[in-house]
Structures are given as C-alpha cells and as structure tokens.
Amino acid sequence: MENSVTVRSPATVSNVVCGFDCLGFALREPFDEVRVTLSSQLGIRISHTDGLGLPSDPLKNVAGAAIAALQSRLTDGVGFDIQIHKGIRPGSGIGSSAASSCGAVVAADRLLGGRFKPAELVEFALAGEELASGSRHADNAAPCVFGGFVLVRSTRPLDIVELAHPPLYATVLHPQIEVKTSDARAVLPREVPLASAVRNWSNLGAFVAALASGDLELMSRAMQDDIVEPARMALIPGFHNARQAGLEAGAIGGGISGSGPSIFMLSADERTASSVADAMSVSYAATGLDFRVYISEVGGSAAAE
Amino acid sequence: MENSVTVRSPATVSNVVCGFDCLGFALREPFDEVRVTLSSQLGIRISHTDGLGLPSDPLKNVAGAAIAALQSRLTDGVGFDIQIHKGIRPGSGIGSSAASSCGAVVAADRLLGGRFKPAELVEFALAGEELASGSRHADNAAPCVFGGFVLVRSTRPLDIVELAHPPLYATVLHPQIEVKTSDARAVLPREVPLASAVRNWSNLGAFVAALASGDLELMSRAMQDDIVEPARMALIPGFHNARQAGLEAGAIGGGISGSGPSIFMLSADERTASSVADAMSVSYAATGLDFRVYISEVGGSAAAE
Numbered sequence: 001m002e003n004s005v006t007v008r009s010p011a012t013v014s015n016v017v018c019g020f021d022c023l024g025f026a027l028r029e030p031f032d033e034v035r036v037t038l039s040s041q042l043g044i045r046i047s048h049t050d051g052l053g054l055p056s057d058p059l060k061n062v063a064g065a066a067i068a069a070l071q072s073r074l075t076d077g078v079g080f081d082i083q084i085h086k087g088i089r090p091g092s093g094i095g096s097s098a099a100s101s102c103g104a105v106v107a108a109d110r111l112l113g114g115r116f117k118p119a120e121l122v123e124f125a126l127a128g129e130e131l132a133s134g135s136r137h138a139d140n141a142a143p144c145v146f147g148g149f150v151l152v153r154s155t156r157p158l159d160i161v162e163l164a165h166p167p168l169y170a171t172v173l174h175p176q177i178e179v180k181t182s183d184a185r186a187v188l189p190r191e192v193p194l195a196s197a198v199r200n201w202s203n204l205g206a207f208v209a210a211l212a213s214g215d216l217e218l219m220s221r222a223m224q225d226d227i228v229e230p231a232r233m234a235l236i237p238g239f240h241n242a243r244q245a246g247l248e249a250g251a252i253g254g255g256i257s258g259s260g261p262s263i264f265m266l267s268a269d270e271r272t273a274s275s276v277a278d279a280m281s282v283s284y285a286a287t288g289l290d291f292r293v294y295i296s297e298v299g300g301s302a303a304a305e
Numbered sequence: 306m307e308n309s310v311t312v313r314s315p316a317t318v319s320n321v322v323c324g325f326d327c328l329g330f331a332l333r334e335p336f337d338e339v340r341v342t343l344s345s346q347l348g349i350r351i352s353h354t355d356g357l358g359l360p361s362d363p364l365k366n367v368a369g370a371a372i373a374a375l376q377s378r379l380t381d382g383v384g385f386d387i388q389i390h391k392g393i394r395p396g397s398g399i400g401s402s403a404a405s406s407c408g409a410v411v412a413a414d415r416l417l418g419g420r421f422k423p424a425e426l427v428e429f430a431l432a433g434e435e436l437a438s439g440s441r442h443a444d445n446a447a448p449c450v451f452g453g454f455v456l457v458r459s460t461r462p463l464d465i466v467e468l469a470h471p472p473l474y475a476t477v478l479h480p481q482i483e484v485k486t487s488d489a490r491a492v493l494p495r496e497v498p499l500a501s502a503v504r505n506w507s508n509l510g511a512f513v514a515a516l517a518s519g520d521l522e523l524m525s526r527a528m529q530d531d532i533v534e535p536a537r538m539a540l541i542p543g544f545h546n547a548r549q550a551g552l553e554a555g556a557i558g559g560g561i562s563g564s565g566p567s568i569f570m571l572s573a574d575e576r577t578a579s580s581v582a583d584a585m586s587v588s589y590a591a592t593g594l595d596f597r598v599y600i601s602e603v604g605g606s607a608a609a610e
Contacts, residue, residue: 022507153511154504159526161514191496194532199459201506202327205513206458209466212517221464227499 004037005110009103010300011088012095013170013264014139017223017255018203024139025149027094027170028300030087034063034103037081038111044068049085062128066101069127070108070116080108089292092174093262095140099302101128102144106302118145118303119160126155133181140258147301149211166214168298169273171251173242173280174262176290179235184259187231196226216252216268223253223266236261238287242280249279270295309342310415314408315605316393317400318475318569319444322528322560323508329444330454332399332475333605335392339368339408342386343416349373354390367402367433368409374432375410375421385413394597397479398567400445404607406433407449411607423450423608424465431460438486445563452606454516471519473603474578476556478547478585479567481595484540489564492536501531521557521573528558528571541566543592547585554584575600 008031014024039045044058044067058064067080082104088096105124109116116124125141142160143150153159203222210219233239236256246254246265250272254265265280267273277293284291313336319329344350349363349372363369372385387409393401410429414421421429430446447465448455458464508527515524538544541561551559551570555577559570570585572578582598589596 019506019510021503022510151507151510151514153507153523153527159511159523161511161523163514164518188499190499192499192502194493194495194497197497197502197505197532198326200502201324201509202456202458204506204510205324205327205456206464206466208510208513209456209468209517212514213469218458218466222458227502 003111004035005107006033006035007103007107007302009034009099009106009144009302011172011294012098012140012143013172014095014137014258015228015256016207017225017229017253018200018207019139019151020225020228021137022139022152023149023204024143025170025298026143026147026300027172027294027296027298029296030294031300032088032099032103033085034100034107035083036104036107036111039079039081040077042077042079044071044080044082046082046084049083052086052090054084054086054090060131062097062132063100063104065131066105066125066128067108069124070105089174091178093179093256093258093260094172094174095144095258097128097132098125098140098144101125102141102302106145119158121145122160123158135185144302147304148299151208163208163211165211165298166216167269169267169270170296170298171246171265171267171273171276171280172257172262172294173284174292174294175236175238175284175287176292177237177261179260181259184232184235187235188228189231192227200225200227220252223255225255229255232256232260236263237289238284239263241286242283245279245283246276249276251276266298270297308416309340310412311338311340312408312412312607313609314339314404314411314449314607316477316599317403317445317448318477319400319442319563320533320561321512322530322534322558323505323512324444324456325530325533326442327444327457328454328509329448330475330603331448331452331605332477332599332601332603334601335599336605337392337404337408338390339405339412340388341409341412341416344384344386345382347382347384349376349385349387351387351389354388357391357395359389359391359395365436367437368405370436371406371410371430371433372413374429375413394479396483398484398561398563398565399477399479400449400563402433402437403430403445403449406430407446407607411450424463426450427465428463440490449607452609453604456513468513468516470516470603471521472574474572474575475601475603476551476570476572476578476581476585477562477567477599478589479597479599480541480543480589480592481597482542482566484565486564489537489540492540493533494536497532505530505532525557528560530560534560537561537565541568542594543589544568546591547588550584550588551581554581556581571603575602
C-alpha cells in the first residue's frame with residue numbers, strides 16, 4: 001500500500017446556463033493539488049502550502065469534512081494527513097471547494113486500495129460542499145470526480161449521469177470580486193412561471209441531445225436561461241458585455257459559472273477559446289476590475305492518474 | 306405528378322411524463338388515413354369516411370386549417386380534396402388532431418413534389434393544433450411528421466430536435482371518457498416552486514441522456530413528474546392503479562399521454578408491452594369504465610411511405 005498520494009483535482013463549471021443545480025463539467029486546469037498521507041496516528045490533520053489562509057481545523061475545512069465523511073465508513077485504525085495547494089481561488093465560482101473535497105477523498109480512496117465507488121466519493125465530498133455553502137449540490141463535485149460532462153438527476157438519493165460529449169474548450173474569466181454563494185442564492189426566485197420552466201427544460205433537453213449528437217449549433221441555441229441568469233447577472237459587473245464579446249469571437253455559448261462571479265464560454269476548438277479569451281479580456285478591462293482568464297479543454301477529473 | 310396520395314398518419318404521445326410541452330413520440334398504430342387529391346378547382350373540400358361526425362367545413366376542421374396554412378405559401382392555382390378516415394378517436398390524448406393535420410400536409414406536399422421541409426410541414430400543422438386546442442403546441446405534430454422521439458426546443462421560432470432512441474414499445478390505454486384539453490390546461494399551476502422545476506429539468510435531461518445511451522434503468526428513474534401529473538391525475542379515474550399495474554408487469558415507466566385521458570407505458574420489447582396491456586386492462590376493468598388498449602412499436606411517422 002502506498003503511504004502517500006497526490007491528486008490534481010480540477011476546477012468545474014456548474015449550471016452551464018440551462019442546467020441550474022444539475023449540470024456541470026470539469027476542466028483540466030486550474031486545479032488544486034491535494035496530497036494525502038495515511039497515518040497510524042488517528043484523526044485528520046490539514047496543512048496548506050498556498051498562503052491563502054484557509055482553515056486547517058478539519059471541522060472547518062471542506063477537505064477535512066469530506067475525509068471525515070469517508071472515515072465514518074472505515075473500521076481501520078488510520079488517520080489522514082492532508083496537504084493542500086490551491087490552484088483554484090476560493091469564491092471564484094469554478095468549484096474551488098469541490099476540488100479540495102474531491103481531491104482529498106479520491107486520494108484517500110486510492111491509498112485504501114479503491115474501496116469506494118466514484119458516486120460514494122461524491123457523496124463524501126458533499127459533506128465539504130455543505131460546509132462551504134450550506135447546500136448539498138453535487139453539480140461541481142460529480143464532474144470533479146467523474147470528469148467531463150455530468151448531470152446530477154437527483155441528490156437524495158445521489159443519481160449521477162455521465163454524458164458523452166464532443167471535444168469542447170472552455171474559457172473562464174474570473175473577476176477578482178467576491179460574490180457570496182449565499183447572496184447568489186438569495187436573489188433567486190422561489191417560484192417561477194410554468195412557461196419559463198418549460199422553456200428551461202426544453203433548452204436543457206436540447207443541450208443534452210446536442211452533447212450526445214455533437215450538434216454545436218443546437219448547443220448554442222439551447223444555452224439560454226430566463227430564470228437564474230436575469231436574477232444573478234446584476235451581481236457581476238461587466239457580465240453582459242463580456243459574454244457578448246465571447247460570442248462575437250466565435251464561442252458556442254456561455255454564461256455565469258456556478259453562482260459566479262466567473263464567466264465561462266464554450267468553444268469548439270482551442271484556437272477559438274483563445275480568441276474568446278482575448279475578446280473577453282478587452283471587454284472586461286473596461287470595468288476597471290482585476291480579473292484572471294483560464295483556457296482549458298473540457299474533460300479533466302480528480303480520478304485521472 | 307401524382308393526382309392523389311394517401312398517408313397513414315400515426316398517433317403520438319406528448320409530454321412523456323417529464324417533458325411537458327416539449328417531448329413526444331410517434332406510434333405505428335393507431336393511425337388516421339388521409340387521402341389528398343389535387344384539383345384544378347380552387348379551395349379546400351373535406352369529406353369523412355368514418356361516421357364520427359367531424360366538421361367538413363375547412364375553417365372548422367384541423368386538416369382544413371393545416372392545408373389552408375400550406376396553401377397560403379403557394380402561388381399555384383390548385384385546390385385540395387381531403388378525405389379522412391380516422392383510426393384515432395378524437396379527444397383521446399394521443400394526438401388525434403395532429404394526425405389529421407399532419408397527414409393532410411404531408412400528403413399535399415408529396416403531391417406538390419416535396420417543396421417543403423419537414424419543419425415547415427409541422428408549422429402548417431400547428432394551424433390545426435391551434436384550432437383544436439387554442440395553443441400552438443408542437444409536441445404531437447413534430448413527432449407525427451418526423452417520427453420516433455422528438456423534442457421541441459422552441460415553438461417560436463420552431464426548433465425541432467430528433468432524438469435517437471433504442472427500440473421501445475408503447476402500451477396505451479384509452480378510457481372512453483372525455484377530458485377537454487381546456488380543462489386539462491385549466492388545472493395546471495401558473496407558477497411552480499423553483500425546486501420542483503429543477504427536479505423536472507434534471508429528470509428530462511436524464512431522460513434524453515437515457516434515450517441516447519439506451520440506459521433503460523436511468524429512463525425508468527427519470528420518468529417522474531411532480532408538476533403536471535399531480536394536477537391532472539384527478540381528471541382520470543383509475544390512473545394510479547393502472548400505471549402501477551403496468552409497472553409491476555415490467556414497464557419502464559409511463560403516465561398521462563398528452564392531456565389525457567389516455568395512459569401510456571413504455572416497455573423494452575413487444576412481449577412486455579403485451580403483458581403490460583393485460584395487467585392494465587385487469588386493473589382498469591375495476592373502474593367500470595369502457596376502454597381500448599393499443600400496443601405499438603415507437604417509431605412511425607406520417608412521412609413514412
């Protein structure tokens with residue numbers, strides 16, 4: 001048995017415009033590096049090598065909460081040392097907490113010889129998600145563990161559907177502002193008109209069909225959201241113009257990543273994703289806010305060796 | 306140019322539990338037979354050979370309305386004689402009006418040498434749907450023209466997505482009671498909780514994924530509806546027990562066909578669909594209501610030769 005495993009656990013984009021609270025995909029980068037070491041000393045110890053000041057108390061750390069959930073299923077007398085180097089900024093809206101939680105449980109499971117199914121690892125990681133945001137949403141953790149595009153049909157019981165997809169490239173613009181997940185939840189309507197809901201599920205059905213068939217024009221038409229985006233876009237300065245710039249540069253579609261503030265666009269190839277990054281950067285510079293831009297193929301996972 | 310064409314235009318099941326107002330599939334039977342003859346005498350003339358007493362005034366007949374919509378795009382000095390033999394009972398909830406409308410425009414287009422695209426034929430047929438129910442829903446007309454499983458992403462503009470699917474067999478039980486589409490619309494909530502809407506689009510996304518991958522267990526789990534079915538099932542005596550009987554006989558899932566009163570179940574093979582028919586019949590006999598049962602492979606279309 002190996003004594004120590006390091007996992008690169010990628011950023012993820014959830015919601016994906018028309019799949020609020022159920023759809024997500026994994027990037028290849030940025031990623032967190034999570035190193036887990038089995039120890040004969042019981043308990044969970046957390047350290048960071050990134051200077052971001054995240055909590056090292058395992059009860060207050062998302063990776064600690066996820067490992068505690070895994071540990072509750074063990075009868076072995078083992079403890080865990082977790083060392084985290086975050087490549088994903090907390091609060092960016094690209095699955096920072098899920099990456100640390102999933103990275104930790106994937107690494108731990110590998111050290112334990114692969115006892116758990118991927119869906120069980122997601123279940124453990126949800127303890128981290130609950131700690132981070134107060135809700136058991138799996139649309140970041142599931143793609144982080146499974147990779148690629150994933151649909152979460154249900155969280156209780158957890159029902160994860162892997163979706164075949166054509167090659168896709170994501171451009172993510174991360175404005176250096178804070179949007180609290182709790183604020184992004186608070187602006188959502190509690191009720192929606194049935195007609196709007198029908199439009200949304202028609203679009204999601206079409207989006208899933210487009211992933212399966214590779215019809216990128218259909219995918220583009222399906223990337224519309226009348227419900228969540230109108231409520232949240234006011235929280236993200238420069239959102240509308242940045243997306244418009246991305247579309248004009250050739251992106252298939254895009255919108256708010258997770259609960260924001262990151263803005264993502266999907267493109268058919270890396271060259272277009274790069275042009276989209278340039279166009280969005282020019283647009284976003286006009287806000288006067290700092291930002292970072294990432295370009296990555298869709299498809300990484302914490303479970304990849 | 307042929308002078309006369311007869312089309313077998315099939316019944317269709319819309320909504321399909323989790324795809325309210327956007328999803329539908331075509332059966333092979335029952336079907337309407339629609340014979341259209343080009344005439345040098347301008348105007349539209351309708352006759353019936355089924356004794357059901359449907360209107361022959363082209364302004365009041367769904368096939369007449371559909372042909373009038375098609376004719377508005379012609380500059381030829383031609384008229385149409387339409388002879389309809391209905392195999393689908395009006396008001397059954399399995400796309401009776403769509404079958405006549407689509408059959409007429411498909412036959413007319415063939416006589417005209419195939420001038421129109423299938424989506425244009427659906428657009429014409431929507432004039433018939435609007436006459437029948439007051440709403441431009443395309444989730445019967447689109448599968449009737451295209452065949453198989455179809456998702457209507459949008460009606461304005463019309464955006465129709467053909468969905469690949471594994472072999473499937475439908476059992477349809479048609480209680481001989483009347484449920485007016487207007488009543489079935491009136492019981493629907495105007496607003497729905499966001500959480501219910503999320504559950505529904507998660508299920509529809511999973512259903513479309515299951516069609517693409519052939520995962521019938523996923524399809525079964527996805528066939529749930531918290532929104533429309535609870536509102537409408539009270540209009541259909543014996544609904545709950547009949548569906549339960551169908552599930553216990555091995556069906557994948559099922560529910561209300563269109564706005565009812567027909568109840569449909571999907572099965573993986575014809576033998577199961579037949580057992581499902583037997584079980585539902587035994588169950589439904591307990592209501593004391595008359596009913597008919599149909600078994601058909603999924604996949605017919607009015608456009609099939």
